[in-house]
Amino acid sequence: MCAMRPDPVHEPAASGPGYPIGSSSPAQPGPQSQPGPQSQPGQPTWKAVLTPDEIRRALTRIAHEILERTHGGGDAVLLGIPTRGVYLARRLAARIGEFEGTQPPVGSLDVTLHRDDLRLRPARALQRTQVPADGVDGRIVVLVDDVLFSGRTIRAALDALNDLGRPRAVQLAVLVDRGHRELPIRADYVGKNLPTAHREKVRVQLAEIDGADSVLLGEEPR
Amino acid sequence: MNRHLISAGDLSRDDAVLILDTAAELARVEGRPIRKLPTLRGLTVVNLFYEDSTRTRTSFEAAAKRLSADVINFSAKGSSVAKGESLKDTALTLEAMGTDAVVIRHPASGAPRRLTGWVSGRVINAGDGTHEHPTQALLDAFTMRQRLIGNGPGGGAGGPGGDPRGQGLDGIRVTIVGDVLHSRVARSNVLLLSTLGAQVTVVAPPTLMPLAVETWPCRSSYDLDGELRKSDVVMMLRVQQERMTAAYFPSVREYRRRYGLDASRMALLPEHAIVMHPGPMNRGVEIAAEVADSSRSTIVAQVANGVTVRMAVLYLMLGGATEGAA
Numbered sequence: 252m253c254a255m256r257p258d259p260v261h262e263p264a265a266s267g268p269g270y271p272i273g274s275s276s277p278a279q280p281g282p283q284s285q286p287g288p289q290s291q292p293g294q295p296t297w298k299a300v301l302t303p304d305e306i307r308r309a310l311t312r313i314a315h316e317i318l319e320r321t322h323g324g325g326d327a328v329l330l331g332i333p334t335r336g337v338y339l340a341r342r343l344a345a346r347i348g349e350f351e352g353t354q355p356p357v358g359s360l361d362v363t364l365h366r367d368d369l370r371l372r373p374a375r376a377l378q379r380t381q382v383p384a385d386g387v388d389g390r391i392v393v394l395v396d397d398v399l400f401s402g403r404t405i406r407a408a409l410d411a412l413n414d415l416g417r418p419r420a421v422q423l424a425v426l427v428d429r430g431h432r433e434l435p436i437r438a439d440y441v442g443k444n445l446p447t448a449h450r451e452k453v454r455v456q457l458a459e460i461d462g463a464d465s466v467l468l469g470e471e472p473r
Numbered sequence: 474m475n476r477h478l479i480s481a482g483d484l485s486r487d488d489a490v491l492i493l494d495t496a497a498e499l500a501r502v503e504g505r506p507i508r509k510l511p512t513l514r515g516l517t518v519v520n521l522f523y524e525d526s527t528r529t530r531t532s533f534e535a536a537a538k539r540l541s542a543d544v545i546n547f548s549a550k551g552s553s554v555a556k557g558e559s560l561k562d563t564a565l566t567l568e569a570m571g572t573d574a575v576v577i578r579h580p581a582s583g584a585p586r587r588l589t590g591w592v593s594g595r596v597i598n599a600g601d602g603t604h605e606h607p608t609q610a611l612l613d614a615f616t617m618r619q620r621l622i623g624n625g626p627g628g629g630a631g632g633p634g635g636d637p638r639g640q641g642l643d644g645i646r647v648t649i650v651g652d653v654l655h656s657r658v659a660r661s662n663v664l665l666l667s668t669l670g671a672q673v674t675v676v677a678p679p680t681l682m683p684l685a686v687e688t689w690p691c692r693s694s695y696d697l698d699g700e701l702r703k704s705d706v707v708m709m710l711r712v713q714q715e716r717m718t719a720a721y722f723p724s725v726r727e728y729r730r731r732y733g734l735d736a737s738r739m740a741l742l743p744e745h746a747i748v749m750h751p752g753p754m755n756r757g758v759e760i761a762a763e764v765a766d767s768s769r770s771t772i773v774a775q776v777a778n779g780v781t782v783r784m785a786v787l788y789l790m791l792g793g794a795t796e797g798a799a
Contacts, residue, residue, distance in 0.1 A: 361498065364510045364511070364512040364540075364788070364792075365510070365511060365512075369512065369792050369793060370793070370794055371794055372793055372794050373793040373794055374474075374788060374789045374790075374791075374792040374793030375793065376491060376494060376495065377494070377495050377498035377499070378498070379498060379501075380498070380501060410511070414505060414506075414507040414509075414510075415505060415506075415507075416506070
């Protein structure tokens with residue numbers, strides 16, 4: 252299953268590793284086997300930019316902001332974008348449940364089949380799309396992703412959402428906004444604005460699958 | 474994955490599991506108000522059918538259309554093939570029109586392999602003579618995994634322990650019964666199911682058992698009743714009268730008595746076992762109507778799964794970059 256997981260590194264598509272289907276799996280960063288920053292020849296060196304406590308506080312703040320902006324969260328539906336957006340959405344829902352007593356419905360939204368860069372890489376394995384039983388019609392959908400970069404994933408998510416129903420409003424929550432937008436898209440809730448150079452890489456690791464929480468910034472060796 | 478899909482034997486275990494996993498996700502699209510995805514927009518898929526077929530052709534057509542590909546149906550009847558055009562000339566004509574994939578069914582074994590040398594697009598074998606029918610094997614494997622390893626039709630709620638994603642068919646005992654000699658479905662299933670870890674047994678009258686069956690990755694037997702008791706899946710093959718050039722068994726009644734699946738034989742199966750048939754059925758020959766319509770029969774599910782499995786194949790073959798471009 253490790254080879255099926257999308258790469259957690261958010262970097263320019265042109266230099267991104269593909270996920271060829273076939274017997275030979277690509278050399279994955281293997282977040283489970285390498286929970287911490289690794290320094291390898293030809294690999295970026297990683298430095299932590301958010302600690303587990305900072306991630307926790309950022310998510311707590313976002314949960315409060317969602318409650319404020321949706322007037323109590325009664326109509327809210329959180330849809331995480333696989334892989335790590337789904338875990339973030341579950342954490343946000345759990346926080347909202349602690350504050351208000353009721354958790355908003357949580358789901359996942361795989362955007363692979365709506366991406367505009369499918370032809371640039373070998374075909375990718377699909378992730379789970381799971382819409383809460385009550386659907387999204389008339390609800391306030393909060394899309395949740397780990398890193399906002401070019402905005403193309405979110406555009407694909409808006410298209411995918413369009414096929415699922417007609418939400419009353421769509422909002423976007425991200426843990427890290429690293430800039431370099433290529434589309435007119437902005438986040439409603441941001442954990443941390445992280446100024447980056449285009450060729451730098453951002454990797455979000457979450458305890459649920461990576462063993463520990465961290466946000467890492469990597470720089471390609473010159 | 475390979476450039477073309479000609480034989481189920483060309484698929485590695487990882488390829489096959491990826492196709493099944495992809496199909497499992499695509500099956501969830503079925504329940505949505507809009508069952509169409511934009512993934513293959515702008516691509517052209519040609520259905521090149523030299524043999525009669527309803528379910529396979531419509532299944533491929535539905536699969537391509539759900540992924541927004543343009544579909545051109547070409548059947549030998551009423552085309553220039555009836556005027557004597559060769560397969561190669563037809564292929565070159567299609568090539569000149571610009572096609573991204575050709576789905577071919579042909580009465581001659583090996584025709585899809587020849588076609589790969591004449592067209593630049595992907596070639597998908599939809600049944601060639603008595604050779605192979607790989608997408609049928611894939612949908613059969615998908616149906617088995619769904620019924621025996623997953624938690625019921627539709628993939629279930631995906632709860633822990635019930636999620637078949639990433640899994641093969643390890644340890645599942647499959648018995649394939651009937652006209653193995655003429656069956657491309659049997660050959661593709663034996664190759665694919667053994668790749669996925671299943672234990673396959675083919676059961677046929679001696680006259681309908683292939684000569685080289687001992688070289689296949691399966692066991693063979695002439696005794697249906699003995700095998701049924703230890704089967705998780707029994708797959709009944711159609712008696713293909715149209716391919717039989719000699720008398721392979723004395724009478725239909727004799728065949729039915731020895732190798733047909735009726736209610737009393739079905740009672741020999743373990744409680745959880747399922748009954749499959751690739752269709753079209755000869756009711757009353759290889760399978761009794763009461764068996765075909767029983768709750769153990771997956772025959773209708775197999776048709777529905779055919780569309781999602783073919784969507785998965787088309788997406789994985791056409792949806793990404795071509796080799797070398799990435």
